[in-house]
Amino acid sequence: TILAGQLGNLLEAGRLNQVAREEHRRVEILGEVAQAVRSVSDSSAVAQTVAERLRILLRTRLVCVFLRQGPTVGLHAVAAESTQLATSAQARFDRKGLQFAADLTTRALAAGEPIAVAIDPVTHALGDLVPAGMLLAAPIRTSCAEGAVLVYPRQEGAFSQEEKSLLAAVAGFGAVAIANAELHG
16 A cells, blocks of 8 residues: 555656646746747747747647738748748648638637637648648737737647647737837838
């Protein structure tokens, strides 16, 4: 009984240590986002920084920022785990994937909070770039535009509620930083 109790304590201590490391990683990334966007005055660079940090924070292959100015939705930033993936995603959105992204942007803006959508990348112009699964779309509103941050599915499975909350917080912070960059520019 004593041995089983000690083994249980050891396992719980290991689990808590892992949770603490993950929380520390998230705090560091959020600090990096705050530092990076504070010193940048170009809205495209701010959007790119936010997308890159979200990609790392949520451990996904692809994050895109879409903004609508007037009736037109455009790809504002792409963060991918490789340059080849970013280039390929950009090309696919330029050709035919923009309508799907525009629809998701509209849905996220209407909801006013992050939404989750099950996707099959083959049917949404992404082919083999990302796995099938749950895509997150978080709305962003700036002084000159509105849009959404799209976080594409990842290999390790669905996003937790905590990760959705992190996305909402970083997207809101990013929207403020983009608006400040627009005003500064």
